Amino acid sequence: MTPSDARSPLLSGVSQYDVDFVIPRVGVDVPVGIDPFLLYKSRDPDYRQLHDRLLEAFNAGIAAIKAGKLQEASRILNFPEVSAIGLGYTQGSKRGSGVGTHLTGLIIETVLGSPSLQERGIHHIEEMQLVSAGIGPDRVSDIAANVLKAFLIEYTQRQCGIWGVPLQSGVPVSHIFDSSSQQWTESYEDLPVSPVDGSPILLVPRRIVRTLPWINYDDFVRTEFNAYLAARRQAARQTPRATDKEPFGPPDHKEKQQVVTVTRSDISLVERYVRSREQNAANARPALDYIDDDACKEAEALKRKLVAIQPGREQAAEYQRLVLEVLNYLFNPELIDGQPEVRTFEGTERRDIIFTNDSDESFWDYVRTAHDGILIMFEAKNTNELGLAEINQTATYLGDRIGRLGVIVTRRTPPETVQRKIFSVWNDSAPNRKVILTLSDDQLHSLLDLRCQESSPTKWIQNHYRNFRTALQ
Amino acid sequence: MNEAKPQKQSAEAKRVKEEREKGELRDKRNHQLEDTRQALETLEQRLRSARSLVRRCHALLNHSGGFYQELDKLAKGKSLLEVTTFVLQQANDIIRDAKEIVKGDVYLDRIKEFVPAGNNPVYPDVLVCIRSVRDSLGRSSSQISARVESIKEILRKAQTVAGALQYFLDDEGGNQEEKKYPSRKAVDAYVEGDMSDFCFTRYRDSHEEYFDFDRLDEQTIPEYLSMLEKEGPDGFDADSQDEEDDTDLDLSSEEQDRGA
Secondary structure, three states: OOHHHHHOEOOOOOOHHHOOEEOOEOOOOEOOEEOHHHHHOOOOHHHHHHHHHHHHHHHHHHHHHHOOOHHHHHHHOOOOOOHHHOEOOOOOOOOOOOOHHHHHHHHHHHHHOOHHHHHHOOOOHHHHHHHOOOOOHHHHHHHHHHHOHHHHHHHHHHHHHHHOOOOEEEEEEEEEEEOOOOEEEEEEEEEOEOOOOOOEOOOEEHHHEEOOOOOOHHHHHHHHHHHHHHHHHHHHHHOOOOOOOOOOOOOOHHHHHHHHHHHHHOHHHHHHHHHHHHHOHHHOOOOOOOOOOOHHHHHHHHHHHHHHOOOOHHHHHHHHHHHHHHHHHHHOOOEEEEEEEEEEEOOEEEEEEEEEEOOOOHHHHHHHHHOOOOEEEEEEEOOOOOOHHHHHHHHHHOEOOOEOEEEEEEOOOOOHHHHHHHHHHHHHOOOOOOEEEEEOHHHHHHHHHHHHOOOOHHHHHHHHHHHHHHHOO | OOOHHHHHHHHHHHHHHHHHHHHHHHHHHHHHHHHHHHHHHHHHHHHHHHHHHHHHHHHHHHHHHHHHHHHHHHHOOOOOOEOOHHHHHHHHHHHHHHHHHOOOOHHHHHOOOOOOOOOOOEHHHHHHHHHHHHHHHHHHHHHHHHHHHHHHHHHHHHHHHHHHHHHHHOOOOOOHHHHHOOEHHHHHOOOOOOOOHHHEEEOOOOOOEEEOHHHHHOOOHHHHHOOOOOOOOOOOOHHHHOOOOOOOOOOOHHHHHHHO
16 A cells, blocks of 8 residues: 555545545544543533543543542543544554553553542543653543544434445444443444445544644643743752752653653642643634645635536535535534534425534634524525525524524525615614625635635635625614 | 765775785784794704704714824734724724714715624724714814804794794784884894894885895795705704704695795
8 A cells, every 4th residue: 555545535525625524544544633622612512511421431430449449440441542533643554552451551550649630530631641651642532532432423424424425234333431321332333434444434523633632741841840840940949958959850751750750749730731721722723734635626626516506406405515515615623513404494495504613713703602602504595596585584594593693605696685685684683683694606716715825714704794794884 | 976886885895805905914924923933943953953963073073082092092003903892892982973973974974883793903993994083073063063053044034034923913013014014123122132134125215124025925934044955055964963853844835835
């Protein structure tokens, strides 16, 4: 297998830019990992619940160690590598270090060696990197992948449904954590399998992967631990004694053992660092640098597809899927988990796409606050003539459940009458104003060009929104 | 005797005709007085409204002047920094208030309230915008003041007309001829404050002034007072400016017909 073959995507018919998940590669791991902090900071309650589940499982293991039930602890804290997700830092291969049992031993040893950790438990599993020499970012990702496997299975099935990826029935999956019984279980699931070796594939949302976890050892040493050392040196200079020695030189990886000896005994160092990372949570963004496809080629491909779809009902489904691809290309990972829905409204078929707005960008944050909700509806209307009825339909759907900002994606810029109707929706919906924006083919082309030029489509949408609001004055 | 009877009948008919014409003229003057009083009421409201606008305009100029100066200081070296939300609210309030005061200024019309949508505007943008608003307020301020003077002049005219009509209808006034051509002095007794020179005409011989009913009778009261236009000459809609002012100056067509 050549290096380029090894890097080629494991799923065909989809582009990394256009989907919500990380596409695993044929022969190498994608060099990112699941960062549980992105679950913790998410606005999506389901994601936050996953983080709670992760902590619950881990702290159950710590409680077992504290109670002296080491066998029980070994059972709970058993986190073998989940190669099905295809994420990791192993160079040139898909297999990690295969240290599941070793990891369990490390965790137990670490917790046993730190009474303060037993007492406090952990608030983020990434903290384990700061108190154990053998635990790094890849192990954090492994732990998360194990506990979240049930979610990943469900997510994979849903995404395969959306993108038409074939599923194989009855694929055996082991080591699935059941949070209600705190047991590891096994089951047979419908999952996609690798065309190379037939192994199951689990898809991971792009929103929760980072190259390094937000809470990581290197950053800890650079910030909190260095400050700690500086304070120690200062104290030593003020009260010099013959027996005092410089506790450390500048820490490096070889000295991690020494660093964790300190953190195990003084867990407040970890606590302070974690608190500062939590306070800067807005800067914790998912990774994008693993996407190495040509963005402009993808933009051109999407434009060609858009031109090829004829307006009308016959190609409404294709249009809806394409709109989903375009929106993922433009806005993921700010808008995530885009899901197409087909509903019937007064006898007419409605095709819309619901995104979760989990963005830290100021505009999307504003939308979340000003228009009440973390969901945003994009309605795909494969027509040249958007009418008043469509505006009324969209206005009806906007509300408490999916928020009050909706975007109609349609083929042409709507006529003046429709624009006036959109204004009247705003005027008539006080005090909880409803905003309907429209995006035409031409505007989608502009947005695709912007993304190709590495400019921000979000800024464009922000201006589009401002123009709408200004026109109302 | 037979000849004397027709003469007597003719004199009687003439007297009856004169009485009828006199009655008709009195009715007409009564209606004119009614219309004038209505116009006076409208003009007083319009004057209150315009004065209120002048006050608001000066207050906003003053307030925005302070705001502009402080913002100018804050903006030094902060060209790419977003303004605070408080500053943004203040700026938007100034723009909104200015738009309520000034109508028909194309440059102000082009300025819109800022929509932050997640990012507040930067200092220079707000500064430039407030400067334009102040310029517009400055232009408008002198126009509104001129408008106040114009309304005051029309009001004087209306008060003079009302005075002349009251003199005419007053039974205890002068003789018929004097009532037909009331002297300035006679009218002055019925008017509080200054009178309008516009309403008087001079006799060619004596150069004395008399109230010119002939000119008044050629037009309706609103036409005579030159106040048919609803909008002021400076383009602002005086009637819509004050919440207290909800009356329309225009008289109904029926009243205009009657006046004519």
